[in-house]
Amino acid sequence: MASTCLPKVTHAIFDVDGLIIDSERLYTEVTQRILDEFGKTFTWEIKSKQMGRKETESAKVIIDEMQLPLTVGEYLERMRVHKEELFPTVHLLPGAEKLIRHLHKYKVPIAVATGSDSHGFELKTSRHKELFGLFQHIVLNSEDPEVRHGKPAPDCFLVAAKRFPDNPGPERVLVFEDVPNGVEAAHAAGMPCVWVPDPQADRDSLADKATVILDSLEMFVPADFGLPSYDS
Numbered sequence: 001m002a003s004t005c006l007p008k009v010t011h012a013i014f015d016v017d018g019l020i021i022d023s024e025r026l027y028t029e030v031t032q033r034i035l036d037e038f039g040k041t042f043t044w045e046i047k048s049k050q051m052g053r054k055e056t057e058s059a060k061v062i063i064d065e066m067q068l069p070l071t072v073g074e075y076l077e078r079m080r081v082h083k084e085e086l087f088p089t090v091h092l093l094p095g096a097e098k099l100i101r102h103l104h105k106y107k108v109p110i111a112v113a114t115g116s117d118s119h120g121f122e123l124k125t126s127r128h129k130e131l132f133g134l135f136q137h138i139v140l141n142s143e144d145p146e147v148r149h150g151k152p153a154p155d156c157f158l159v160a161a162k163r164f165p166d167n168p169g170p171e172r173v174l175v176f177e178d179v180p181n182g183v184e185a186a187h188a189a190g191m192p193c194v195w196v197p198d199p200q201a202d203r204d205s206l207a208d209k210a211t212v213i214l215d216s217l218e219m220f221v222p223a224d225f226g227l228p229s230y231d232s
């Protein structure tokens with residue numbers, strides 16, 4: 001799409017897992033460790049249904065789909081043990097830090113909306129606290145009382161937008177997402193969305209809902225959406 005056709009935005013909301021940090025790889029490892037107990041193999045088909053959802057909703061998906069003999073509480077307790085080992089090691093993904101620092105420097109209001117709970121969020125961001133401190137607010141869908149439904153419902157993005165002091169209209173808020181449930185949620189919220197999909201995702205399936213599709217945040221051009229250009 002030509003950049004002249006793209007909406008001009010003034011605010012941005014970021015997903016976290018698989019967009020800012022390389023945690024989707026770790027979720028796959030943690031999940032497979034649990035499935036090993038039951039001699040089962042994690043698949044992309046099931047992972048794509050889980051990604052972006054609240055922790056409890058995502059646990060229900062895998063328990064049902066793989067017919068695991070576990071309650072949601074038992075599943076989440078197993079996750080917690082493995083997450084505590086792996087999540088603090090997570091790395092930033094290419095282009096994320098540059099973009100977040102740039103928007104912050106030019107006073108573009110930025111926020112986070114993630115399916116994560118606070119325990120997981122603390123673990124995942126423990127090495128990157130200063131960077132995550134640049135966001136005006138963080139919406140944790142798993143625990144936020146105003147987020148009634150997780151992604152693919154639009155709640156988290158509408159709540160995050162409403163918390164910007166000037167309460168921008170949805171068309172002025174650019175969402176950055178990596179997961180299909182998140183692209184659906186942004187579209188349902190009436191917000192333009194930059195989709196940075198996993199290489200395994202079916203890009204055609206959401207071509208009408210994502211405003212642009214990029215291989216990496218490194219390829220994002222802020223001026224295309226009316227945002228300040230990177231310093232040369």
Ligand SMILES: O=c1[nH]cc([C@@H]2O[C@H](COP(=O)(O)O)[C@@H](O)[C@H]2O)c(=O)[nH]1
Binds near residue numbers: 028179
């Ligand atoms: O392999 C997985 N990826 C992601 C999730 C879920 O997706 C959330 C990440 O959401 P987001 O992409 O909105 O940061 C996680 O907290 C978790 O609930 C999961 O369960 N399993």
